[in-house]
Amino acid sequence: MTLGFTPAVEIYGANATLLNERLIQWEHIDSSGIESDQIKLLIDVEGLEGLPSLGGRIGLLVGYKESGLVDKGVFVITQRSPVLYPLQVSLIAMSAPFSEADETGFKQRRSASDGPITLGALFRELTMKHGFSPRVAPELESKRIDHIDQSNETDMGFLTRVASIYGAITKPVNGLYVLAKGGQLKSISGKTLTEVVLSVTTDNRPGDRSFTSAVINEKSQSKYKGCIATWWDATAGIERKVKLGLSPFRILRLRSQNHDQALAVAEGELRRLERAAFNLKINCPGPPELSAEGVIRLDASWPRIMQGRWAVTKLTASGSREKSYQCVVDANCLDPTQ
Template sequence: MSLGFTPQVEVYGANAGLINARLIDWERVDAAGIESDRLHLTVDMTGLEGLPTFGGNIGIRVGYKESGLVDRGEYVVTRRTPHLFPPRMLIVATAAPFKVADETEFKARRSASYGPTTLGAIFRQLTTRHGFSPRISPELDALEVPHLDQSNETDMAFLTRIARQYDGVAKPVNELYVLARRGQLKSLSGKTVAPVTLSVTTNNSPGDASFINASVDEDARVKFKGCKTVWWDGASGKECIVETGSAPFEKVPQRHPDEAQAKAAGEGRLRKLQREALKVRIDAPGNPAFEAEGLVVLDGSWPSYMAGSWSIDRVTESGSRQQSYRAVIEASLPVG
């Protein structure tokens, strides 16, 4: 699909008229991990006497005049930072539902015990009480949990910690709360993300609107091909070790209450080791089709050591009145 060459951006929602008329530049971060998606807007404050207020959500549409704009979602304004000189204001907004009024005590710390149950049951219990609509992948939904402790943690921190054990994503997006494997071909809104193919032009040079640059990061340290996780056998009164993968092993210090959880945590850790063995960073023209949790395919125009499919971990797209619409893609090897 042809994208066009005239970048456009449009803010909607609270104070959209003022922002669109005075927008200097913008940046949007779409992350696949525990980080909340963020939106940064820089607005010209020349001649304004007071600070604009934001009583509702703001959203942003980006794209090109020739191919149209794509809605990138709604955000809640969490911070305003005005500057005296030059007269401008930075607006920071997040997709996570952090509000001053916390009726469901989303930010309250709790201690609780769960089990025997499943990971899906715990996830639904904690997310629905805060008004979210839960979305969980089937393979994580059915995981058995004999016992699990939440110790002086917010529900969000607890879900994040548990998801991380399985190399998963636990993340609020508007009214949804998603729990899924890292690197799956799903966006956090639950829709399938189509792979995006990137080609390097024949005359690829800085200053050209279609210029692409990239770098590959390979950790020079010894690569672990497996991991050892520990669980406590109460009957025998000793620690037991579960080996996942093959030597050399990385030993995970956390001790698990039973063999099943140790095994699941080991499998999750091995997935992460495999996925992060090689990473690529790509600076390319902006494309609304770039999505965290999707795939970017570097075709035959790329060097052999870069070509192939990469799982997108993070997309940072930005633009301004002076510069074209650009995107920085951070991606790792897809697993599974």
Template sequence: MFAAQSAESAAASQQPEAYRYPRPIWRVIVAGQDVTGEVRPRLQSLTITECRSDQADQLDLVLDDHDGRLELPARGVSVRVLLGWESTGLVDKGTFEVDEVEFSGPPDVITLRARSADMKSALRTRSARSFHGTTIKAIVETIAKAHGLTAVVGTFGNTKVQHIDQTDESDLAFLNRIGKRYDAVATVKDQRLLFLPIEHGKTASGKDMPTVTLSRRDGDRIRFHIADRDSYTGVRASWQDKGKAKRRHVLAGVIGNAKRLRQLYASETDALEAARAEWARIRRGMATFEMDLAYGRPDLSPQTKIRLPSIKAPLNEYTWLNVKLVHQLDGNGLTTKLEAETAEAADARAEDEAQPGGDLPAVDIEDAD
């Protein structure tokens, strides 16, 4: 069907607008050369998987090699992919580097697996160092500069860090360990090192992502799951009060069946941030949502917020946050599968902190021992 695009496009242009079927469009650029024309008659499937956090975006390209004329590409070759629809145009899904090549048959096919070129191997190289008397923003900027990237940091960038060690872990793992304390995530997009709150969807330039509205007719399969909201009532974290030589605790949420963090924090502020971040993660994960979009949405990306106003309660009561997206182009067209969790924890946290005696108080409790 791809090889006959020109003839099909000509025929479609003669049909009334109301009877036209949506047509996916795409481009594949290898090592700077547009090879869409060569790939089109051989394409079996093109799949892009996008995830949150430090996981690299992945491209899987399956090509027909029935005549044996395809050469196995070298690893490290760059592949840029653009996906979209005739009616809305192309969306640049980024540049990938081939790191796996597979040949199988019969029927003979070649599968290329590539990962986001932004996730440089150096970012995943283990190292050790320490930071003293600094801020989150300064730490992120130091790491970004070392890799030739531009740092984009959230509103907590000026948060002070008394001391933290990077111990035999990659820069990305180190940043995501810090992010876990502040409910943030580190990733690389478009030559930018992003360190942003999970609940605040941002583009690679640091701008707010628009909230997308979806309806039942946009998908052909929906799955909603909600967990027991009473399983945890909050999160408890401990810190060492050196002045009084006592261990104290803070609580995010309410006393009851509170999850207890094992780490002992250096200050009340550090403990409270960690407790709040973990409580936000728990609340987000209480409800999850999956949807298969028959009409693919390559414009969606992780951290995009979604509303479902026309779908039954309680799905329409939440704002959802994309966690994972799989865009697939094959003989059936262009589709998107999305996985999301609730973004309500962020809104609830803002309300709680604004009201004395709210759901996230700082509770100071002395240990009896």
């Protein structure tokens, strides 16, 4: 990966000229799952009359002057926080169409039952009523759900739980809501997520422009080496179990509706346990191509234990205009057996 030398950031959309001229600091938080992406901007408003309006739509471009900027999407300004001295305003903008009124009940918990239905149909039904345009990965479209209960959950929390049964993730971005397998290189929102290769310089030390630090947290896997999912056999009138892996087993709390669903839940949980045992946090100069649910590959310049492919779970990028561009990357191991 080749980075430029001069960090650059550009805002487009509502009040773009003002925001670009007076931008002090910026932060972009890109997360997997139900959490919506957001940006935070610190603006100098000394001598200005009025503030950027709530509800305005703004876009963010970040990168380097020498190698170009990458579009991080469009966001809606949802919060303003003026500061008296120095006279500044902090703006928070979200990638999903949130509003204080919450007209569609996006934040409301509810209970309901669904089925028989396909995963794709259920996802479309619940996302479209909140104003999103749904995108479903083809391999998940026709997954059959005989019956499933939503129990005092928001619609998005419920969909995140259902998606996890099939080893998938849900994510709001730019007015879309996507359902896809975790760690996929091709985003179904239409954006190609390239595998970003990260290297460490031979003279990697604090003060160097490309200084990179990292810590790997390998959790003990002795607590759970397998899992048990249950399902109700209505014909026999008994609860049955699906057991995968080795003892000790984690017993999953929620009962599945049939054997196939229980098997999918157990397989997904076992994969999650394997991957969650290896967590990586990297602090490095910002690679603008990187995003949550993208994949990074740590090459041979890294210590052996860190080399390999990692799925980004959260990316926090920040900087000041033309002065700095740093990223904090949280990732889970994609190759737990290697």
